[in-house]
Amino acid sequence: MPHLSRRDLIQLGLAAGVLGVGGTRALAQQRLTQADLLAFEPLGQVTLLHFTDIHAQLVPLHFREPSVNIGVGEVTGLPPHLTGRALLQAFGVKAGSADAYALASSDFAALARSYGRVGGLDRMATLVKAIRAERPGRTLLLDGGDTWQGSYTALKTEGADMVQAMNALGVEAMTAHWEFTYGAERVRTLKDSLTFPFLAGNVKDTGFGDPVFDADAVFERGGVSIGIIGQAFPYTPVANPRWMIPEWSFGIEEDRIQARVEALRAKDVDLVVLLSHNGFDVDRKLAARVRGIDVILTGHTHDALPQPVKVGDSLLIASGSHGKFLSRLDLDVKDRRVAGWRYRLIPVFADVIAPDADMARQIDAIRAPHKALLSQVLARTDSTLYRRGNFGGTMDDLICRALLAERDAEIALSPGFRWGATLLPGQDITVEDVYNQTAITYPAAYRSEMKGSFLREILEDVADNLFNPDPYYQQGGDMVRVGGMAYAIDVAAPMGSRISDMTLLKTGEKIDPARTYIVAGWASVNEGTQGPPVHDVVMLHLKANPVVRLDDTRAVHVIGADTRGMTE
DSSP states (O other), X not given: OOOOOHHHHHHHTOOHHHHOOOSSHHHHHHHOOHHHHHOOOOOSSEEEEEEOOOTTOOXXXXXXXXXXXXXXXGGTTOTTSOOHHHHHHHHTOOTTSHHHHHHOOTTHHHHHHHHOOBOOHHHHXXXXXXXXXXXXXXXXXXXXXXXXXXXXXXXXXXXXXXHHHHHHHTOOEEOOSGGGGGOHHHHHHHHHHOSSOBBOTTOEETTTOOBSSBOEEEEEETTEEEEEEEEOOTTHHHHSOGGGSTTEEOOOOHHHXXXXXXXXXXXXXXXXXXXXOSOHHHHHHHHHHSTTOOEEEEOSSOOBOSSOEEETTEEEXXXXXXXXXXXXXXXXEETTEEEEEEEEEEEOBTTTSOOOXXXXXXXXXXXXXXXXXXXXXXXXXXXXXXXXXXXXXXXHHHXXXXXXXXXXXXXXXXXXXXXXXXXXTTOEEEHHHHHHHHOOSOOBEEEEEEEHHHHHHHHHHHHHHHHOSSGGGOOSSSOOEEESEEEEEETTSOTTSSEEEEEETTTTEEOOTTSEEEEEEEOOOSTTOOSOBHHHHHHHHHHHSOEEOOOOOOSEEEESOOGGGOOO
């Protein structure tokens, strides 16, 4: 990790003297201004602006970064596998500062009350317009995907609300992942509504191997020719229902990317950018194996890093999720290579940034027909409810509790999704809050019988998707969340040997491989799964239990993990 001087910290917006530390939100806002967030010394001819994994969040929210994000193999202890205080120390961020609140989970609830909400596309629009005005003809705004899914309005409009918003924001290219869960026909329809390219060169027709989407696009900014290669999530048919896109295949396809890089260079492109939804560790490996990529704008794993990671000659940028950050990367390009760069991960502090009036009007119009329903209060939480983390969060504990009770099950399983807003102690839980955790196109809450041996197979399979030391075999999200059951996991063990000590919490008995258990879950990728929508199950449970109290303890014993990735 390079040493950061105070000048570097000020430029990055990390110095406490720039952003301030306040005991109340009003004091924090007095010390932090929109001008502070935009402060940047321009460099070179090109400004790349990037966000990713916004998950259809149009309005401000709270979002807690993970306290557990374990690295294995060669990436052990490397960013982004640093959490809490370990992350703050690595990047020289003062505890309690505005950027500490944005980047880490430490003291989250207290800092959230001080620094307020994050995100909101009307705030993002303000930042984008300001930077474009400062750098006319030099900026390029890129969307890393997972944009059309994750909210009630996106679900009900099948992504149309987000297409409208992204067109209004002036996005200039995107790639995709969760977009594909609307099905092939809907994706084609929405793509045709975009005012910018939808780039996904690694999606092919299963019949003849023909490309389904454009692989790349070329832009000129500041006299520099920029080639953007789009890389959709390569494991979409594994992590999500294959039956929704039966005639499309996906993959990493290093050779194809290398060929596209060389083809762009042959066209005298000065700068090659990979707009990726691979996930950070996959992109780190890819950067070491594919020559000629200047910048990789990463996505999928929701990582937020205040500095680029350099692999060979490639800069890797991690821009967070949920509209919480906007990355700005200024590049000085000489002789068809990057001669200099300057970067800032801009936190989108919603209570500091003035909303853009045009975008605010569009968002209001999108939400108006649904406002009465979404604002209905179901319950109140006395606990911080969050999702993000390798092994679970209190929001998934709530979902598992609802599945156990309302589906009359012994064990509950909830998918390891990384998306979903955070609620603070004392907040109401509304209909919108439930949909922000469950808004998918395959929401059936099943109730089925599973043998203990099969439950172990599920845990082993998901664990390998997360903790395989080869990033190219990391094919999903975080670990499946469990309710009603405890287990131990050795993250460093080989596949098939990671899971042990599976215990039924209700009785304290070890899980019997031969016994059949009643299991409830949701988000099955199997076509025809039966059951009520999970959002209905959760809302029913909340109405019957109007005060939510959950202690933030996991029934998971973690063995063999680097503690820098699980600091709290």
